[in-house]
Amino acid sequence: MDLTPFHPFLEQLERTALAPWRSGLEEAVLERLGPGAHGDLPAWETALAELPDLPGAAVVLTDSCVGLQGPDPLSAETEARLRETLMRLHPWRKGPYRLQGLHLDTEWRSDWKWDRLADALSPLDGRLVLDVGCGNGYHAWRMLGAGAGLVMGIDPTLLYVVQFQAINRYLGDDRLSVLPLGIEHLPAGITGFDTVFSMGVFYHRRSPMDHLLELGRLLRPGGELVLETLVLEGEGDSVLVPPGRYASMRNVWFIPTVDALKVWLGRCGFTEVRAVDVSRTTREEQRSTDWMRFQSLPDYLDPEDPSLTVEGLPAPIRAILIARRG
Numbered sequence: 001m002d003l004t005p006f007h008p009f010l011e012q013l014e015r016t017a018l019a020p021w022r023s024g025l026e027e028a029v030l031e032r033l034g035p036g037a038h039g040d041l042p043a044w045e046t047a048l049a050e051l052p053d054l055p056g057a058a059v060v061l062t063d064s065c066v067g068l069q070g071p072d073p074l075s076a077e078t079e080a081r082l083r084e085t086l087m088r089l090h091p092w093r094k095g096p097y098r099l100q101g102l103h104l105d106t107e108w109r110s111d112w113k114w115d116r117l118a119d120a121l122s123p124l125d126g127r128l129v130l131d132v133g134c135g136n137g138y139h140a141w142r143m144l145g146a147g148a149g150l151v152m153g154i155d156p157t158l159l160y161v162v163q164f165q166a167i168n169r170y171l172g173d174d175r176l177s178v179l180p181l182g183i184e185h186l187p188a189g190i191t192g193f194d195t196v197f198s199m200g201v202f203y204h205r206r207s208p209m210d211h212l213l214e215l216g217r218l219l220r221p222g223g224e225l226v227l228e229t230l231v232l233e234g235e236g237d238s239v240l241v242p243p244g245r246y247a248s249m250r251n252v253w254f255i256p257t258v259d260a261l262k263v264w265l266g267r268c269g270f271t272e273v274r275a276v277d278v279s280r281t282t283r284e285e286q287r288s289t290d291w292m293r294f295q296s297l298p299d300y301l302d303p304e305d306p307s308l309t310v311e312g313l314p315a316p317i318r319a320i321l322i323a324r325r326g
Contacts, residue, residue: 009177024187061145
């Protein structure tokens with residue numbers, strides 16, 4: 001893979017206040033795509049090239065299923081070919097998507113998370129948005145549907161980048177891209193985003209304060225942060241540090257209470273901090289499907305007591321906090 005798939009987006013970016021960082025972003029992407037990037041990348045690129053053409057249809061970004069909606073159903077042959085080709089990019093974790101009747105029922109009902117935060121956001125109209133750890137870009141599409149002017153998604157997992165490109169093969173919008181970068185790969189000094197989302201990332205960071213400071217630096221003064229993460233139920237400033245795995249995940253480091261997280265955000269320079277949702281993750285929201293056949297949340301909970309993980313720790317509760325850079 002080279003820079004070609006990213007050029008239309010980078011050209012859009014160059015027309016914004018983020019233009020000074022275009023060359024740095026290009027260099028970072030090229031480095032990530034260098035020799036040995038991923039052994040399966042050639043096979044994924046072949047799948048991209050073999051995606052079938054679909055009949056004309058309307059792009060849908062404001063419904064739970066992002067995708068295409070047209071008056072005519074796909075032929076059985078085209079739908080079978082589309083399904084088989086997209087399945088070569090398994091597992092599909094974030095969604096759902098629908099392409100002219102083909103339903104990609106992903107592991108996560110990511111639309112439920114969007115519904116919890118959408119009404120609490122400052123309007124995204126015309127905003128420059130960054131989505132950190134965006135996966136295949138489902139929420140980034142919803143941000144674009146909510147009026148964002150440009151959305152830059154970043155995720156270091158190359159499969160998710162290819163999945164985004166598969167969906168964008170049909171939706172075809174240059175105002176959005178998923179770059180194969182982690183937050184640590186961004187050019188030094190990059191800043192100027194109006195809104196930054198960090199959802200499902202915070203608890204994977206060894207240094208939570210450093211992550212909050214990084215997010216603050218990416219925002220323009222007065223810009224808005226949307227932080228979604230695992231939290232510990234209860235009041236006060238308690239923090240759970242799992243001694244080993246948490247819900248079978250190796251890389252969960254800190255799970256604070258909402259109260260503690262508010263203090264951390266304040267210490268890192270954020271103001272107007274508010275929790276807009278706290279929800280227990282259910283087996284209906286995260287589960288195995290045909291499009292994600294590996295183990296999922298039901299396998300990670302205590303079969304006798306779903307309020308606990310298989311390790312005997314409190315089961316996942318997630319909170320969404322919104323704050324402003326001071």
